[in-house]
Amino acid sequence: xxxxxxxxxxxxxxxxxxxxxxxxxxxxxxxxxxxxxxxxxxxxxxxxxxxxxxxxxxxxxxxxxxxxxxxxxxxxxxxxxxxxxxxxxx
Numbered sequence: 001x002x003x004x005x006x007x008x009x010x011x012x013x014x015x016x017x018x019x020x021x022x023x024x025x026x027x028x029x030x031x032x033x034x035x036x037x038x039x040x041x042x043x044x045x046x047x048x049x050x051x052x053x054x055x056x057x058x059x060x061x062x063x064x065x066x067x068x069x070x071x072x073x074x075x076x077x078x079x080x081x082x083x084x085x086x087x088x089x090x
Contacts, residue, residue: 036049051075
């Protein structure tokens with residue numbers, strides 16, 4: 001398994017201002033892109049699973065937090081499998 005570059009930090013524009021997070025992993029399921037982001041690159045951290053909801057022809061991504069429990073379980077399971085010894089607690 002290829003080691004992910006966990007020092008990649010991206011900034012999101014939110015209604016409350018800019019928020020920077022570390023990209024821990026990314027995956028594509030059923031044509032949708034998902035990213036796992038955290039407030040720290042390693043160790044215990046607060047994390048979110050975000051889904052790209054931008055139209056297919058968009059040049060920029062638009063990410064929204066995954067809130068649907070079934071979708072969250074599926075995507076979290078994929079990230080846990082990909083990352084090995086990482087537990088993603090909902």
